[in-house]
Amino acid sequence: MHDIGGVPRFLCEPVDVSPHALTGFDKQADALRQILGAKGIMSVDELRRGIEAIPEAEYHRLGYYQRWVRAMAETLLRKGVLSEAELRAALAT
């Protein structure tokens, strides 16, 4: 589903070539990914694996950096870097 080179479904999809500025959310997500990689907490390959594990309908609904955030959260939970309880507590504040 991420492996879309030459896939007929997208062959008629025009490309939006206009400039799109990144948002603060995008840049924060990007920076966090870099820090997790640099510190050896989560590799870029683990991020990709996490993105590829997002169910197809959701993959196409989510924006680019939304997928990253989703994959980072799933990966960090799975690896025990943080717990569901810790994440719930932070969401409640």
Place this chain on the structure above:
Amino acid sequence: MSLAADIDSPRLLAALLDVLAAKGIAAPEEIAARIEITDRASPALGAAMVARAWTDPAYRALLLADGSRAAEALGITMRGLPPLGVLANGDGVHHLVVCTLCSCYPRAVLGYPPFWFKSAGYRARAVRDPRGLLADFGTVLAPTTRIRVVDSTADYRWMVLPERPAGTEGWDAARLAALVREGDMIGVTLVQVGVPTGSPS
């Protein structure tokens, strides 16, 4: 459904940042510093490399042999980053870079990947209908030009060394660099004289 799937992305990111800051993994200052460093990379870096290659044959040879060392020669930090490969347009061959699997992009020398590079249409069409894709960018190649599409699947990051446009004889590197746009270095556009930089590429 997992916890992460139920939460909208901005809330989820804010919560992740809270927890990771509390654990000492990613302090807000580290995030801010990382954003600042990332913002510093822009197509101007790649453009400077291209202009130098157009005016200095020894640098052109280095650029094509080892893009990372050529970037470092201009003061760009490449340590710890994926190796940079550079492919020269010319002799009837035009290179077009895509990452069909995700969005691998020569960020060290071009900055954040543009929106179009990450889009499904771009990723799907580049490998199968490159000429149709180029038309979306207003780019038409000579029918005799062969396209070599570069699918950036693994550990390298690829940049295109575009052809120097006619009418720029005698120009210095700074003036040449101002002509080169990000799309020229991915192969979706051709360097043109008289197109203001910063226009959609």
Place this chain on the structure above:
Amino acid sequence: MTLAPGCAVRVRDDWPERRGPCHIRTPHYLRGHVGEVVRHLGDFANPEDLAFGRPAPPRPLYHVRFQQTALWPDGRAGDELLVEIFAHWLEPTQ
């Protein structure tokens, strides 16, 4: 074993994604197709292991060139694809 530039190679017609969770860097559209080694790009930790946090020994990575006409029914003669592929995805052609 190092593959020399110019060697004809076939991308393995293997579909590990159908057998369970995996992460691979060999695009679907190349599986089973024949290309030509352009050069050895170096040895890199295997992403298939890195993605799962396993020890990831370095594997040779090659730049391999394919003819568009060999990949797509609507491919244009003369146009090509250049793709990074790990050695363990390549097999010699007969």
